[in-house]
Every structure is written in structure tokens, then in C-alpha cells.
Amino acid sequence: MKRVLLGGMKHETVSFVPGVATLETFRNNHLVEGADVFGPARGTGQEIDGILAIAQQEDVELIPTIDAFGGAAPVVADAAYEYMRDRILAGARENAGRIDGVMLPLHGAMSTESLEDPEGDLLTRVRELVGPQVPIVVSFDMHCHLTDLSVRPADAIVGYHTHPHVDFYDTGQRAMRILVRALKGEIRPVVMQRKTRMIASAERHNTSQGPMKEVMDRILAMEQEPGILAATVFATQPWMDMTELGWSTVVVADGDRALAQARADELARMLWDRRERFLVRKTPIEEVIAFALAGEKKPVVVTDSADSVSGGGYGDGNLLLRALLAAGYQDTALLTVTDPQAVATCFAAGVGARLTLPVGGRLTPAFYQPVQVAGYVKTLTDGDFQAELPPMPVHAGRTAVFQAGGITLVLSERPAMTIDREVYHSSGLRPRNFKLVQVKSPGGFRAIYSSFAAAIFELDTPGPTDSDLTRLPFRRIRRPLWPFDPDLQEPW
Numbered sequence: 001m002k003r004v005l006l007g008g009m010k011h012e013t014v015s016f017v018p019g020v021a022t023l024e025t026f027r028n029n030h031l032v033e034g035a036d037v038f039g040p041a042r043g044t045g046q047e048i049d050g051i052l053a054i055a056q057q058e059d060v061e062l063i064p065t066i067d068a069f070g071g072a073a074p075v076v077a078d079a080a081y082e083y084m085r086d087r088i089l090a091g092a093r094e095n096a097g098r099i100d101g102v103m104l105p106l107h108g109a110m111s112t113e114s115l116e117d118p119e120g121d122l123l124t125r126v127r128e129l130v131g132p133q134v135p136i137v138v139s140f141d142m143h144c145h146l147t148d149l150s151v152r153p154a155d156a157i158v159g160y161h162t163h164p165h166v167d168f169y170d171t172g173q174r175a176m177r178i179l180v181r182a183l184k185g186e187i188r189p190v191v192m193q194r195k196t197r198m199i200a201s202a203e204r205h206n207t208s209q210g211p212m213k214e215v216m217d218r219i220l221a222m223e224q225e226p227g228i229l230a231a232t233v234f235a236t237q238p239w240m241d242m243t244e245l246g247w248s249t250v251v252v253a254d255g256d257r258a259l260a261q262a263r264a265d266e267l268a269r270m271l272w273d274r275r276e277r278f279l280v281r282k283t284p285i286e287e288v289i290a291f292a293l294a295g296e297k298k299p300v301v302v303t304d305s306a307d308s309v310s311g312g313g314y315g316d317g318n319l320l321l322r323a324l325l326a327a328g329y330q331d332t333a334l335l336t337v338t339d340p341q342a343v344a345t346c347f348a349a350g351v352g353a354r355l356t357l358p359v360g361g362r363l364t365p366a367f368y369q370p371v372q373v374a375g376y377v378k379t380l381t382d383g384d385f386q387a388e389l390p391p392m393p394v395h396a397g398r399t400a401v402f403q404a405g406g407i408t409l410v411l412s413e414r415p416a417m418t419i420d421r422e423v424y425h426s427s428g429l430r431p432r433n434f435k436l437v438q439v440k441s442p443g444g445f446r447a448i449y450s451s452f453a454a455a456i457f458e459l460d461t462p463g464p465t466d467s468d469l470t471r472l473p474f475r476r477i478r479r480p481l482w483p484f485d486p487d488l489q490e491p492w
């Protein structure tokens, strides 16, 4: 029986929010070790579930080390990364000489206080421990920040094929199939990448329409070609101020490096040729409010994606709330705002208490300020629920529903993703019953909300995950980089 070391470590860093993500941040999301990796979270459709399914089918023993998910948050503390890394390295050491392969489901867009590419550091160290003969296969999120440091030690790299991301399980299966075939000696995977000097916000990463669909159609056709084992576009998380920021394409071939490089180059050229179509033009808040008030249909779904919780924002942006109050909005609206102090005030006051309190704008003061809101405490919950996308348990911290006229505010202690509706459902709120529903996600929310939204608008707001990247205070990125240098002619 073949034995495969398994370790998962996922985090998406955004550079433009203050603070540091600690091990506590991961524990508040998901962090299990050893045999617990196969605990209650299994069966929810994550990559590890796909890996496990192939392992069982192929009679491969998985040796679990750690599975950690920190969501999207500020830069990771060195000590937190080192803890997770060392769990995986300890697994490699303890099983030295008895490991046939290594499978690492990572995210790829983590940075730490000291490292721009900790995944590359992890992979390099794993390679040193297991030696040159043991195949290492990695799966990454589509928003991976890929550098040569990660590519060099890997035998195969695969990524999601969907945005909004829904193919976690499938990606795990695709990665594990390549590893198993390599272990059987059927294939000899080689991986090549092409880094492109372009970057674009996540609103237009949608793989079911527009330019990204055209690229994805080519990827799916490419994967049917003889000799090609996997092809991926990494539309890197754009809110990372990192030296090597830029999209990349990756192709895994069976032994043929030249073929892999040629196909990766072809995909990179496709992206570059479509670059203008990845730009985002958003709608001013006042226009969106006027649209909602003018019609009968609901819900009008609006994304405040410059404060994207799934992109690493704290979710304390309150510009839509401020505009609704200023406009004297009387219809129904459903919004989330992260604000631990407002939550504490609501819990101290209790259900039914009427009060006026400052809301939002405390965690990202470079972009937002608190706004005074009058209303009453409607519901109090512990903020624990199961998300639909990605399928993970969520601990949003204590959560208060605060009713201010027609405006229903879900206030949580910690940032809660609004890719799906579960933060609302867990407080007994049905988005389809509201005229206006706010989410804080650049594109992932469309997988859920498109099916019932009367209309969808992208709000033109500033924030740490602004789609207009040229408005953000980047300092480390290597120039030229499109769209910062719009006249750039040669992308690599």
C-alpha cells in the first residue's frame, strides 16, 4: 500500500488592512491536526474530501498532519505560519523513508510578516526532507500568488477551474489522481508556469462568462490533449502588495517540459490579449439606491466589494449604510457590518432595547468612520453556523441583529463572509424578502445570489479590496505591471 503525507494550509492575505492574523484566527476558522483532519469536517465537499475519495478508491494510505483555514485576513504572524509548517514537516520527518508521495491542498495567497511566499518556503522544506524522488502534488485556489519558489519543488500544481469557486472536491480529485498515477509509474509529471505582468480585481474572474470563460474553455480542451495532465490560470488575489504580484498560468505535462511551457505561454497570451475586458466599472451608491426605490422587484443585490470579507477586508465598511441613512431610505434593506463594540453594546442592552450607537468604520480607519444609527436590538446569536460556500463551519463571534427603521443590520464580532446567505439565515433572515441586500464579495456571491436576485449592482466604494487597484497604496510591486502601467506592451 502506498503512503501519502497530507497537509492543508489555507489563507488569503490582503495587505491594505491593519493587524496580523494569528493562530487564533485560524482556530476561529478551522484548524485540526493528526487524525482529526478526518473528523467532522469531512464529507462537506472540500478538497480533502476529493483527495480522500481517490485515496480510498486506489487503496492509498493518507498520513494526515494538519488542516488549517484562516479565511482572508491581514498578513499572517510568522509564529502562526511556522506552527502550521512545522506540523507538516514533523509528519515528513516522523515518516522519513516510508512516504511514497506528498499531497498539499494549499491556498497559495498567504504572506507572513517575513515571507512573501510562505507556500514556496513550505514546499522547499518539504522537498529537502523527502528527497528528489518522492512526488509532491499541490492544489491551489484560483487566486494563488504563485512564484518560482513554489513551482521548483513541485511535481504537479493544479487549481480551481471555477469562479465563483464551487469545484473544491473536483480539484482535490484531479490533484490526487495525478499523484496516484505518478506513484504507479504511469506518468512523470513536470510543471511549468508563465508569469504575466498583469493583475485585475476579482469581479471579472467569473469562469462562466466573458474573457475568463474563453480562457477556461481552452483550459478544458487542453486537458484532453495527449501528454497534458492539468492546466490552470491563477488570477492572483490582487490586494497583496508583493514584489512578484501578477497572474500566472501553469501547465502540467507528462515528462515534456517544452510542451508544458508552450501551453502555459499560450494561456498567458490569451489573458493578456483580453486584459481590457477584465477592468471593472462600478455604480455610484446614489444610483443604486434610486434604482431600488424606483421599482417593485426584489431583492436588489449590491456588493460592497471594496470591503470584501472573502477578499480579506474586515467587513466594517459602512458607506452603503451611511448613504441609506442620509437618503432617508424607508424601504427594507439587509446589511452586514463587522463591529465588536456595537455587538457588545447590543448584548449589554438585550433584546428589545432601543438605543443609538456608532456602527462600523472602526477596524479600517484609513477608509471608513463610524456612523450613528438609532434602532432596537432584534436578535442575539452566538454567530456559529455552517457556510454553504466554501463549505466550512463559521464562527463569526457574537452577532446582533439591529433594526433601524427598514434597515436590518447584522452586526458580528468577527468578519463573516457573504458569498452565501448563511450569515443571514443563521439570524433568521431571508434575503429574498428584502428590497435591498448587501453582500461583501467581489464575485463569489453570484453562485448563490444570481438565481434569485432581481438585479445585481457593484457599488463604487473605496476600501482595502478596491477593484480600482491604482487607487490603493501599493509600494512593493515590481513595475511595469498592468494596469498601473497602462501602456505596457510586453507582458513578460
Ligand SMILES: [Zn+2]
Pocket: 141, 142, 143, 165
Ligand atoms: Zn479564490
